[in-house]
Amino acid sequence: xxxxxxxxxxxxxxxxxxxxxxxGMEGGIDDSALKSHFSSLPEVARNPKNLQNEDKVELxxxxxxxPRLSKSGFISCNSCHNIGTGGVDNLPTSxxxxxxxxxxxxxxxLNAALNGSQFxxxxxxxxxxxxxxxxxxxxxxxETKKNILKKLNSIPEYKEAFKKAFPKDSNIKYKNVxxxxxxxxxxxxxPSRFDAYLKGDDKAITVKEKKGLKLFVKKGCVGCHNGVNIxxxxxxxxxxxxxxxxxxxxxxxxxxxxxxxxxLRNVELTYPYFHDGKVWSLSEAVKIMGEKQLxxxxxxxxIRTIVAFLKTLTGTQPDIAVxxxxxxTEDTPRPDFN
Amino acid sequence: xxxxxxxxxxxxxxxxxxxxxxxGMEGGIDDSALKSHFSSLPEVARNPKNLQNEDKVELxxxxxxxPRLSKSGFISCNSCHNIGTGGVDNLPTSxxxxxxxxxxxxxxxLNAALNGSQFxxxxxxxxxxxxxxxxxxxxxxxETKKNILKKLNSIPEYKEAFKKAFPKDSNIKYKNVxxxxxxxxxxxxxPSRFDAYLKGDDKAITVKEKKGLKLFVKKGCVGCHNGVNIxxxxxxxxxxxxxxxxxxxxxxxxxxxxxxxxxLRNVELTYPYFHDGKVWSLSEAVKIMGEKQLxxxxxxxxIRTIVAFLKTLTGTQPDIAVxxxxxxTEDTPRPDFN
Numbered sequence: 001x002x003x004x005x006x007x008x009x010x011x012x013x014x015x016x017x018x019x020x021x022x023x024g025m026e027g028g029i030d031d032s033a034l035k036s037h038f039s040s041l042p043e044v045a046r047n048p049k050n051l052q053n054e055d056k057v058e059l060x061x062x063x064x065x066x067p068r069l070s071k072s073g074f075i076s077c078n079s080c081h082n083i084g085t086g087g088v089d090n091l092p093t094s095x096x097x098x099x100x101x102x103x104x105x106x107x108x109x110l111n112a113a114l115n116g117s118q119f120x121x122x123x124x125x126x127x128x129x130x131x132x133x134x135x136x137x138x139x140x141x142x143e144t145k146k147n148i149l150k151k152l153n154s155i156p157e158y159k160e161a162f163k164k165a166f167p168k169d170s171n172i173k174y175k176n177v178x179x180x181x182x183x184x185x186x187x188x189x190x191p192s193r194f195d196a197y198l199k200g201d202d203k204a205i206t207v208k209e210k211k212g213l214k215l216f217v218k219k220g221c222v223g224c225h226n227g228v229n230i231x232x233x234x235x236x237x238x239x240x241x242x243x244x245x246x247x248x249x250x251x252x253x254x255x256x257x258x259x260x261x262x263x264l265r266n267v268e269l270t271y272p273y274f275h276d277g278k279v280w281s282l283s284e285a286v287k288i289m290g291e292k293q294l295x296x297x298x299x300x301x302x303i304r305t306i307v308a309f310l311k312t313l314t315g316t317q318p319d320i321a322v323x324x325x326x327x328x329t330e331d332t333p334r335p336d337f338n
Numbered sequence: 339x340x341x342x343x344x345x346x347x348x349x350x351x352x353x354x355x356x357x358x359x360x361x362g363m364e365g366g367i368d369d370s371a372l373k374s375h376f377s378s379l380p381e382v383a384r385n386p387k388n389l390q391n392e393d394k395v396e397l398x399x400x401x402x403x404x405p406r407l408s409k410s411g412f413i414s415c416n417s418c419h420n421i422g423t424g425g426v427d428n429l430p431t432s433x434x435x436x437x438x439x440x441x442x443x444x445x446x447x448l449n450a451a452l453n454g455s456q457f458x459x460x461x462x463x464x465x466x467x468x469x470x471x472x473x474x475x476x477x478x479x480x481e482t483k484k485n486i487l488k489k490l491n492s493i494p495e496y497k498e499a500f501k502k503a504f505p506k507d508s509n510i511k512y513k514n515v516x517x518x519x520x521x522x523x524x525x526x527x528x529p530s531r532f533d534a535y536l537k538g539d540d541k542a543i544t545v546k547e548k549k550g551l552k553l554f555v556k557k558g559c560v561g562c563h564n565g566v567n568i569x570x571x572x573x574x575x576x577x578x579x580x581x582x583x584x585x586x587x588x589x590x591x592x593x594x595x596x597x598x599x600x601x602l603r604n605v606e607l608t609y610p611y612f613h614d615g616k617v618w619s620l621s622e623a624v625k626i627m628g629e630k631q632l633x634x635x636x637x638x639x640x641i642r643t644i645v646a647f648l649k650t651l652t653g654t655q656p657d658i659a660v661x662x663x664x665x666x667t668e669d670t671p672r673p674d675f676n
Binding site: 072 | 403405406410411412417420421422423424427428429430433436437439606607609618619655656657658659660661662663665666668672673675
């Protein structure tokens with residue numbers, strides 16, 4: 001008897017959570033209903049088309065930190081997606097080759113592999129597709145495929161590492177550079193107190209933080225910021241600034257000012273906010289979201305409470321040793337600052 | 339009797355090593371004589387005026403990796419003194435604020451605390467005096483003391499960390515920023531096979547490498563490249579390029595084109611060479627040194643043998659976890675790209 005009740009509970013929860021049942025339940029949404037919008041982090045964000053192995057991850061880590069992937073030899077992936085600062089550069093928009101100031105804010109690399117697509121406009125399907133982009137972007141790392149391969153082939157340790165990581169390929173391929181970096185990125189998961197809560201530890205978040213979670217659900221934030229990454233899974237129009245967003249890629253009228261919804265994991269660390277990085281305060285960002293996306297004017301108190309919840313999404317940051325990079329040889333193409 | 343012979347041996351060695359006894363000993367310089375020019379690395383390069391403690395080192399590590407110490411928020415100490423690449427940036431000269439190309443090659447931070455002075459022109463006595471320099475240099479990190487203190491004071495974790503590291507000072511002081519960074523740098527020692535050899539492990543270097551060491555001593559390289567850092571301890575004129583070196587500081591005629599002798603520890607990793615970073619090949623650098631500084635034309639074979647020895651100076655590189663930096667607050671001065 002007891003057992004059948006337990007089995008029944010989740011079903012009940014699903015029933016309660018669906019529709020606008022919330023409206024009549026001021027403060028009384030039950031835990032299962034709250035949790036049903038999210039799922040907790042995996043240990044690694046696996047991709048069946050780019051299987052993880054230690055050699056690949058180690059190689060990817062080296063490449064991620066290697067400034068030789070840029071034309072100047074000065075900029076690495078980590079320059080803008082800094083592992084020590086929430087996987088971002090905490091700049092409005094990033095600095096690239098020749099001190100070029102980029103058009104959009106650098107999204108975090110932490111948990112990024114779990115997003116439904118990559119870049120603010122979602123133009124890459126996954127981190128495998130994303131990782132090769134900035135290296136070749138003239139305003140970012142400004143390197144060429146040809147020169148990357150020349151550089152890597154001139155360094156015996158890299159040649160060896162590629163052979164080990166991709167035993168089926170006899171030569172270094174550019175797509176494997178991206179695959180290795182992506183493999184490393186797939187390990188950058190930051191489990192948070194909110195994950196502990198999702199997994200059943202009710203004490204992992206405070207009463208105030210849970211109140212914030214309830215507001216987050218009731219006010220409708222959860223409509224976009226849901227799933228394993230509390231965002232990152234869908235596209236949404238955002239009438240803010242001049243950036244046409246996804247329209248630049250699809251040229252479809254309906255995609256004007258449409259952006260991929262940002263993941264809120266580690267949002268406390270990934271300031272400044274929005275695609276133009278012009279908003280520095282998390283409270284201000286929540287306020288703007290309320291007004292623009294939900295059409296509600298959130299009270300200062302509600303904002304504070306929601307922000308308290310958002311801070312439970314700050315996870316255990318990656319513990320990564322600065323990789324010691326293999327030295328160049330006399331055959332390695334030289335850095336070019338111009 | 340046996341004991342007194344053992345006690346006598348070091349004395350004998352000192353006697354043999356002194357003077358130009360070498361000339362008559364083709365290939366037969368004994369180990370004690372060879373070793374007498376050098377000393378092995380300490381575990382930490384201590385400074386009685388800046389005592390090491392864990393809190394200070396931890397704080398210094400964070401500051402070393404924190405790009406907020408630059409005006410732009412993009413450049414950290416590690417940008418040019420990269421722990422993953424021999425403590426340098428492997429660029430001819432470094433890139434600074436606004437993509438400014440600096441005038442001189444970035445010297446390595448590894449073992450730097452053991453040098454007799456800092457910078458190519460020796461204008462700073464020690465790493466404590468050095469560390470505060472590049473932060474304020476308009477062509478490097480381009481920040482001001484005032485803004486650094488404003489930034490650090492706006493971040494509670496940093497305030498706390500300074501209190502712990504410098505309990506006698508109630509406020510954050512700029513000189514303590516430098517002291518903390520210097521404390522971290524004093525831990526960046528890279529013991530090498532050559533150190534193992536100096537400590538008595540005769541098998542730590544090969545026969546060829548030892549031959550290179552003998553050449554290094556006999557040809558006179560050791561006249562400047564000696565001591566614990568195999569260089570770094572004296573100044574020398576170097577007729578090469580237009581840079582006036584130490585003269586720019588002292589305005590003394592005799593200091594024209596005088597530079598601090600570079601340490602050769604990790605020289606395999608710290609390419610490109612010399613103060614202008616225009617020489618990429620270690621063999622080429624050795625050849626130039628022979629011609630310009632010793633007035634000898636070294637044979638290709640001798641150069642190869644000396645280079646083999648120089649590679650024994652490549653040490654165990656630091657094992658440093660990327661420090662997780664405390665987030666800014668709404669009071670933290672914003673990055674300024676201009």
